[in-house]
Amino acid sequence: MQRFTQGFYGYVVAVAVCFGLVGIFLLIAPQSREEHIPRVDYSMDIANLGRAAPYTVWAPSAPTANWVPTSSRMTTEKGTHTWRLGFATAKRAHAMLVQSDEKPADKFASRLANSEAVVGKRDIAGATWEERFRKDKDQRSLVRFLPDATLIVTGTADWDELSTLAASLKQQPKPTT
Incomplete structure (x- = not known):
């Protein structure tokens, strides 16, 4: 018995x-x-933001096929209302909708897009969006400035997927209390 508990044979038995x-x-x-x-489920954040924010809330009108909403976070700091809604896209890239009334709007957009450089413009559902791109992070962003808020659709998703999310955005009615 001792020969199986010592030396090479003991090692082989222990591994087996x-x-x-x-x-x-x-x-x-x-x-x-x-x-x-x-x-x-981000429906409560839409309702809460609609009650709290002084601006019109925009949200996807219907779930995009094979997209999964993965995160929703509403914050109110120093009178600024911001909502972030993240998705895993059909191609399993990341896309996020961010909207806020933070001022100055151009600084907010540059911070979220990780770029100040506008690389193009894109017409989506009758609205003009700025295209921004940060190569080292593989981050594409679409930015739309509204009179009372800024909308940003950003992430590692390709331009077509980001455009699909931007096109799905619809104004939400103010919730009744």
């Missing part, structure tokens, strides 16, 4: 027992082959 236990664990442990992306 470990591999056997790992194999048994892998056979009986449940495994999922499906991708799991956490999904959030």
Whole structure:
């Protein structure tokens, strides 16, 4: 018995027992082959922002096919109301809608887009959006300045996916209290 607990044979037995236990664990442990992306319901944030913000709230009119809303965060600081809504796109890139009444609007847009440089303009659903791009972060941004707020659609998603999100935005009615 001592020969199996010492030296080379002991090492081989210990490794074999470990591999056997790992194999048994892998056979009986449940495994999922499906991708799991956490999904959030952002309807309450739309309602809360509509009550709190002095500007018109814009939100996606309907869920875009195969897009998953992954985060929603509304903040109010120093009289400024900001809402961030994140998505995993159909191509599993990241896209985010940000809207705020932060002033100055151009500084806010530059901070969120990580770029001050406008690389083009894009007409989306009858509205003109600025295109901004930051190569080192692979971040594309669409910026639209409204009289009372700024809308930014940004992320690692391609221009077509960002444009799809921007085109889906609709003004939300003010909630009744």
